[in-house]
Amino acid sequence: MIDIDKPWEPPAAGSEVEHLVGALERLRTVFRWKTDDLDADGLRARVGVSTLTLGGLLKHLAAMEDYQFTVKLRGEPLGAPWDATGWDGDDDWEFTSAAEDSPEQLYAYWDGAVERSRARLGKALADGGLDQLVHAAWPDGRRASLRRVVCDLIEEYGRHTGQADLLREAVDGLIGEDPPAGWRARAGHYRLPG
Secondary structure, rough: OOOOOOOOOOOOOOOOHHHHHHHHHHHHHHHHHHHHHOHHHOOOOOOOOOOHHHHHHHHHHHHHHHHOOOOHHOOOOOOEEEEEEEOOOOOOOHHHHHHHHOOHHHHHHHHHHHHHHHHHHHHHHHHHHOOOEEEEOOOOOOEEEHHHHHHHHHHHHHHHHHHHHHHHHHHHHOOOOOOOOOOOOOOOOOOOOO
């Protein structure tokens, strides 16, 4: 049963798929809450000597969403919107180029990537579950499972949601572990899970 006030909460007792997808959705929602409703200055704000910004994290995690569920899952190129952005292959490109993007563009990158990822993951789960092998492989030929791809994205969000927590507090003092009950994104077009 989904809590209509907190649809991002994983189930109290569910299947492995429900728990892994639920954990990912909770991290996505907390991350989106931590980055929501900011202007360009808020998305470009830095803490101390770090070059990390909330805008950079939005763009990076958008690219990671698409990377996990296109390149790693299916062996396909990233495609739109990334093929038209001038990505230069630099590992820090998402972080550094985000300063040139408007808040609307940054929210659109992330919101769109999450929607695409949800659809791709849902199809993959229906077509073979977590145990299926994906395109991603090690040099010795061992291939990863879909479970590994989902866990890798959970790990990626765990790291970057913690960073977003510190950055957002520095921007405007927003603190907290979870969005308040009934929260909805104010910027962009983020659709809550469920």
